[in-house]
Amino acid sequence: MPRPHLPMRPAWLCRVCAAQWPCPAAQLDLPTEFHGHTVALAFYLAATMHDAMDDMYRLGGRPDKTAMHARFLGWLSPTRQSRGTEHH
Numbered sequence: 009m010p011r012p013h014l015p016m017r018p019a020w021l022c023r024v025c026a027a028q029w030p031c032p033a034a035q036l037d038l039p040t041e042f043h044g045h046t047v048a049l050a051f052y053l054a055a056t057m058h059d060a061m062d063d064m065y066r067l068g069g070r071p072d073k074t075a076m077h078a079r080f081l082g083w084l085s086p087t088r089q090s091r092g093t094e095h096h
Contacts (some may be wrong), residue, residue: 020060030056057076057081
């Protein structure tokens, strides 16, 4: 069974592939995990984005809010969300 692509805090890199999380594999897995619950997925990703920004501030960084939004939520296009499900 493949290992899930989960974030490693406080760096917010994938524990499996070391890419910025959510990595491409997580971006494929998360909509399946949240199948039929796209709003819940968006809330989950918004909460993880908030946690990642808090971690960056704690480490002395200054997160680029636009880049963080694109990274955590920007890939949730309406077309991609509706693929395979019509529930909202």
